[in-house]
Amino acid sequence: MSSHSELFPSFDGTERERAEKCIQYINRTIRLKRLDPVWLLSFATHSPEEIMRRKKAFVAFPCLDLSIVGAELLVRNHIPSQIIIEQRQAPGGMEVHHYTLALSLDGKPMQIKVGRGLHLSDEPLPSAHERTIKMRDPTGKKIEGRATRKLTVDYAATHARDPAFAILGYSSRRYLRHSMNWTLPVAFRNLIVFNSAKFAQRVIGQEKKSIMGHTGKASMVTRFMLALKRVRARLRRKSK
Numbered sequence: 001m002s003s004h005s006e007l008f009p010s011f012d013g014t015e016r017e018r019a020e021k022c023i024q025y026i027n028r029t030i031r032l033k034r035l036d037p038v039w040l041l042s043f044a045t046h047s048p049e050e051i052m053r054r055k056k057a058f059v060a061f062p063c064l065d066l067s068i069v070g071a072e073l074l075v076r077n078h079i080p081s082q083i084i085i086e087q088r089q090a091p092g093g094m095e096v097h098h099y100t101l102a103l104s105l106d107g108k109p110m111q112i113k114v115g116r117g118l119h120l121s122d123e124p125l126p127s128a129h130e131r132t133i134k135m136r137d138p139t140g141k142k143i144e145g146r147a148t149r150k151l152t153v154d155y156a157a158t159h160a161r162d163p164a165f166a167i168l169g170y171s172s173r174r175y176l177r178h179s180m181n182w183t184l185p186v187a188f189r190n191l192i193v194f195n196s197a198k199f200a201q202r203v204i205g206q207e208k209k210s211i212m213g214h215t216g217k218a219s220m221v222t223r224f225m226l227a228l229k230r231v232r233a234r235l236r237r238k239s240k
Contacts, residue, residue: 007052008076008160015079016105022073023118030066032059032116044164044173048072059116063099067114068167070101071155079103080156081112083168085180086126090135090145097180098147100126101155150180 011021033056048069051057057065071081081103089095099114102125113119128149135145151168159167170176 007049008073011077014106016110018077019074019079019103019105019110019112020120022070022077022079023112023120026066026070026073027117029055030057030062030069031055032057032062034059044168044176047159047161047163048167049160061097062116063097063114064164066118067099067101068159068164070112070114070118072158072160074101074103075155075158079105080154083151083153083155084126084149085151085153085168086147087150087180088133088135088145088147090137090143096135097150098126 009025011018011025013021029052044064046054046065048071051065051069067083071083074081081101084100084102086098086100087095088098101112101114101118103110103112108122109125111121111123111125113121126147126149130146130148133145133147135143137143153168155167163173165171165173165176168176170179
């Protein structure tokens, strides 16, 4: 089993050089994959250490996993940051969350954008006030939406073994999901919309990263219901 130092290595150089090496390490290590519906049942429960051990994030919505492993590796390299989560909504019920890591490198305010990977930028941080933005729907078409800052979390100490919901300041996943509107119906709807092979190819095809996961003939709904049935049976056995 990998040690903490192997999962979260230390780098030399200036703050900016160390931050760039952290970004390169995360982008090189964490692979995007298609999401098995059963993983929705454990969404936001994995720690940075668990994510680094499995070396995978979900192509449908990888931002939570990538932001906490990025912040953890940065703080291991003596670079504190803030996780900023912005809620973005568009007509028709489309809702996504945009992640940014805010930090200071060699005395200069910077940000690390979180999406299909981590990307260092010296652009100004997103405004804390509600604003109009341009978004893309699952087909890639540009649409107009609204953005509102939802959460800002200081990451100045290691949280390698804390579950994601605790890192974001919640005592349970249930409170996190309701606060952020990450309820199971919303997550399931997003899964159906964003987890198609076509969408996966569109968002990661340029980077030539592998798409892993289930691609059988069973529909997404069928697989999800079967996954729920397996989990419920497992819980019943444990309670006996």
